[in-house]
Amino acid sequence: QVQLVESGGGLVQAGGSLRLSCAASGRSFWLYAMGWFRQAPGKDREFVAAIRWSGGSTYYADSVRGRFTISRETAKYTVYLQMNSLKPEDTAVYYCAAVNRGTVGVDVREGYNYWGQGTQVTVSS
Secondary structure (H helix, E strand, O other): OOOEEEOOOEEEOOOOOOOEEEEEOOOOOOOOOEEEEEEEEOOOEEEEEEEOOOOOOEEEEEOOOOOEEEEHHHHEEEEEEOOOOOOOHHHHHEEEEEEOOOOOOOOHHHOOEEEEOOEEEEEOO
């Protein structure tokens, strides 16, 4: 079992930056990948970014590529999402996700079996 705890959300003006963190914990767990998803009011939860734990390959949604950067700190089992040039349409609850082994793609909800509680990001215009 893996527990995920997110932090770093908040209110920022358009053009500003925020960094989200997600720490994984548990007993003798193995990570295949970690990712970030977001859900705006009235919309489905959508993929934002993901990183393979071994090797560090990264994946991004087209809407955030070039503005957001996902990274990991393996010794701390922590993943980060650096968000720059934020736009009002980035406003959402951001969820951290983790998976033990790769089955389907890392850019879909079905690819993950552990989820954090979510952190609110609000970008004002």
